Amino acid sequence: KQEVTQIPAALSVPEGENLVLNCSFTDSAIYNLQWFRQDPGKGLTSLLLIQSSQREQTSGRLNASLDKSSGRSTLYIAASQPGDSATYLCAVRPNSGGYQKVTFGTGTKLQVIP
């Protein structure tokens, strides 16, 4: 059974700092990996989707990388801002089965201090 771990559970950084969030998974037979952000009491907003054949995806100040062989993905946030404060979750879709088989991490709660 796939296990997805996000460490640390919480992170606090000063504004302007570059930071990396981690997502580890135990089964490397994945189809894709998606990063989300979740604001308190709200739903998940999709940030980036990386297919298993890709190494990275970029959107604005965000860059997500994928290393299937080591079972890791990282989300890099450049020049962090207070508006980036949220919980960030990764979701791993396996090779076999569709989105109903997705496994979510429990998230990293990020606080960017002005």
Add this chain to the structure above:
Amino acid sequence: DVKVTQSSRYLVKRTGEKVFLECVQDMDHENMFWYRQDPGLGLRLIYFSYDVKMKEKGDIPEGYSVSREKKERFSLILESASTSQTSMYLCASSLRGSSEKLFFGSGTQLSVL
């Protein structure tokens, strides 16, 4: 952009009541999902639908049922609400296909008293 709309942000219900949670998506997605999210447990799949009138049980279907009579609408039904069903409920949708993203609604925080 895809819009997934959940009819209520907050709901307060009594034990034993029948509860309906509604979800509508506007992008002709085949797949729709209901999750619940609890602190320390993360997101858990309740039910999944891949087409009109088609459904599959997820990891925690007990105490829930679903209905999908139209492609754009997926309803979650709590036949007899219990306090253990107090949770954040999240609806999601996606196109059928490997490269497609999962899109979520804004969530419904349900409290059962």
